[in-house]
Amino acid sequence: MTQETAIEIRDLVVEYGNRRILNSIDLDIPLGQISVIMGGSGAGKSTLLRSMLGLKKPTSGAIRMLGTDICTASPGQLQEFRKQMGVAFQGGALFTSMTVGENIQLPLRQHTRLDENTIQIMTRIKLDMVNMLPHEHLMPSELSGGMTKRAALARAIIMDPKLLFFDEPSAGLDPITSAELDELIIKLKQSMNMTIVVVTHELESVFKIADRIAILGDGGLILAGTPEEIRASDDPRVVGLLNRTPRQVNVDVDQHLRRLSGLQEASDKK
């Protein structure tokens, strides 16, 4: 039985200026599951996420999400498609001039004609789902790191999206808050039947929440599969990442000495 695919990425190449960040990525994200994109720093996780969100135009390749190719979609089509997705950014990206409640209500006010009472009730339901109900009237500057992430999550799910993207949910959080957020993500999948894409490098979280894992490294896709398949892999890069083995960097001693003494820089300038 083949799984239905929510996101299909084909031969994706993304460059910043002359620097190639992602090189020929092929990846399928199944519908209704939690997929985790992981990799070390600089592996291209955030760039892949930004490409999937339509914030970074790829150099080549295709990203088909729920049947829409967002690389070739017109601005109007992209706008319509985005109403089906929710995004919780790493830093929350809450609007600092609005209260938590107003932040969460914003998509409803912009895209629906619901009456005030319904908007208030929906806001409270979502706040309750992320355990933020008592904090509706606080300003973002009054929230802790974990509260900010939960408020951002509430805003991301206010329109009941089919696709939810979560960038680094555990970054900068203590282990307990991080575990609570993991539970929340699993609860969301079960209760709202969403396809959830999480970008993270926290191993503990990854194996707790993931139905599927994609590992990026050096701009390419190293491996994609179930957590069991990832654990069973003997690819040294996967093993290194899972065992937290420091990367071995082969150093040319002469060149390194020249760099330290500044001679390398001088000869580069010439």
Place this chain on the structure above:
Amino acid sequence: MKTVESLGSSLLASLEQTGRTFLLLLIIAYRIVQPPYNLYPIVRQIYFIGARSLGVIVISGVTIGMVLGLQFYNTLERFGSVDILGSAVALSVLRELGPVMTALMVVGRAGSAICAELGIMRISEQVDALECMAINPDKFLVAPKLLAGIISVPLLTCVFSVVAIFGGYFVGVVLFGVSEGSYLNGMIDAVVWSDVRLGLVKSLIFGLLVTLICCSKGFYIHLTKSGSLGAEGVSYVTTDAVVISSIAVLFSDFLIGAIL
């Protein structure tokens, strides 16, 4: 060679930025006519740019009017023409100083804040968040500021001009004893509708220029070198926005004066 290269790249960056700014104006003009229409953000921005600038506009208006009254009185007294003090103050304020000084005050008080706000929103992913929520950031963030600038600056200019004329009145009539009748009647005789119109047209254009430049600088911070510098980058673009807006006001003042 390096100097030429750096000059060339600065010139290209400036041209690119100018193009981006005018493109933003076209985009906003297109977005404004598209539904949904929401007046509340515009009113909120008018309050921020207009109402909250009233204090500084009144203080600077009175001061400028008093300085003008003093200087004109000292000059006109030498020629025995203190009777035209009212018209000299009124014409200077209505045609030149009112629109220019108001625009410069708005640049310093509201323009810099607009630029910094948009710049911080851009670098803290708030603009990206809007895009991901299918909300046009240019319509949601920039359009209300631009419209509020176009509405507020002419209104503030009117306040500035009235207050400045009374500042001149205070110095001329109350302090130096110029007759009230000659101050007010001289002003009424000398000022014609075209003087008032010129001031209003200038203030309208200044309002547009100031808010457009400040919005564009902050909104497109990520496309400039400053975009990668975080808080320091915001301070750079804010300084740039204030300097460029001020120069644009002074230069366009000359152009409009020459054309109209």
